[in-house]
Amino acid sequence: MRSAIAGALVALWIGLALPAAAQQGPAAGELHSDADAHGATAPAGLSDANASLESGELAPSSDSANAGSEEGDQQNFDFFSDAPVQSAEVIELPPEKSRWLTIGGPIALLALFFGMLVQIWWLVPFDSHSIDLNLRNLPPAAKRGIAMAVGMFGVAFCFGAAEIWYQLRIHGSAEAYFAQMSLGKLIAFTHAHLFGFTTSFFIVGIPFSLQFNQIKTYQWVFPAGLAASLTDVMSWWGIKFVSPNFEWVSMFCGIIFSSTYLWMLVGLLRVLLFPDVIWASDKDRAERIAARKALKHREGDY
Numbered sequence: 001m002r003s004a005i006a007g008a009l010v011a012l013w014i015g016l017a018l019p020a021a022a023q024q025g026p027a028a029g030e031l032h033s034d035a036d037a038h039g040a041t042a043p044a045g046l047s048d049a050n051a052s053l054e055s056g057e058l059a060p061s062s063d064s065a066n067a068g069s070e071e072g073d074q075q076n077f078d079f080f081s082d083a084p085v086q087s088a089e090v091i092e093l094p095p096e097k098s099r100w101l102t103i104g105g106p107i108a109l110l111a112l113f114f115g116m117l118v119q120i121w122w123l124v125p126f127d128s129h130s131i132d133l134n135l136r137n138l139p140p141a142a143k144r145g146i147a148m149a150v151g152m153f154g155v156a157f158c159f160g161a162a163e164i165w166y167q168l169r170i171h172g173s174a175e176a177y178f179a180q181m182s183l184g185k186l187i188a189f190t191h192a193h194l195f196g197f198t199t200s201f202f203i204v205g206i207p208f209s210l211q212f213n214q215i216k217t218y219q220w221v222f223p224a225g226l227a228a229s230l231t232d233v234m235s236w237w238g239i240k241f242v243s244p245n246f247e248w249v250s251m252f253c254g255i256i257f258s259s260t261y262l263w264m265l266v267g268l269l270r271v272l273l274f275p276d277v278i279w280a281s282d283k284d285r286a287e288r289i290a291a292r293k294a295l296k297h298r299e300g301d302y
Contacts, residue, residue, distance in 0.1 A: 102243035197229035225260035
């Protein structure tokens with residue numbers, strides 16, 4: 001009885017184990033075959049890589065090939081030849097301007113300045129019998145206002161000189177300053193300076209010319225300053241669009257209109273604020289000296 005039960009259990013275990021082994025068999029065979037195939041191909045790839053490394057037959061990349069060709073071209077380039085430079089970093093400069101513009105332009109502008117003076121001399125000749133006006137005889141309010149206006153315009157000129165120094169310190173030169181200036185700003189710059197120059201010289205030049213109408217050379221101070229101011233503004237356009245040589249014209253005109261304005265400033269302030277000072281340029285010099293001597297004579301009698 002016991003042997004029969006043991007036999008039945010062994011038969012049941014065999015019946016359950018055989019189907020499971022049949023299902024796992026094909027999968028294990030496939031894995032084994034993949035591993036064999038991989039093992040067969042891997043050594044072949046490694047052997048090919050090792051062979052190529054040993055023989056030194058690795059193909060260079062396209063980037064390294066291009067870099068090598070460019071370096072070779074740069075080393076073999078002749079700087080003294082007329083061959084063009086084959087490089088993307090080369091900047092093409094505009095052609096050099098003619099000397100008729102770079103040198104002849106500033107000379108022509110200076111000729112225009114002196115031409116304006118000659119034209120003024122021809123159209124408005126000197127006349128010693130003009131209106132006789134002495135600023136010392138004006139009311140106190142007029143003398144004070146003229147003196148203040150002349151002084152304020154002098155302060156404005158000082159700030160203009162400080163602006164020139166400041167811009168040159170930042171940009172290094174007048175050429176660099178006008179190069180970074182846009183066309184619209186240059187137009188506004190020209191308008192403001194022409195208006196300022198005309199107003200300041202008109203307000204100061206009219207009373208100066210009336211006060212010293214008897215001196216022929218003094219009648220050139222007012223128009224020379226205005227002509228120099230106009231020429232200076234025109235030179236700015238030449239600096240920006242033609243040549244930096246126009247800077248010499250600007251410097252020359254700046255000296256002219258600054259010296260003429262300073263001349264008128266000193267002359268007017270001396271007449272208006274220091275009436276007892278007598279200079280050789282005073283139209284009433286002889287009368288004032290005679291009156292001073294007469295006053296001293298009368299004081300000595302007492």
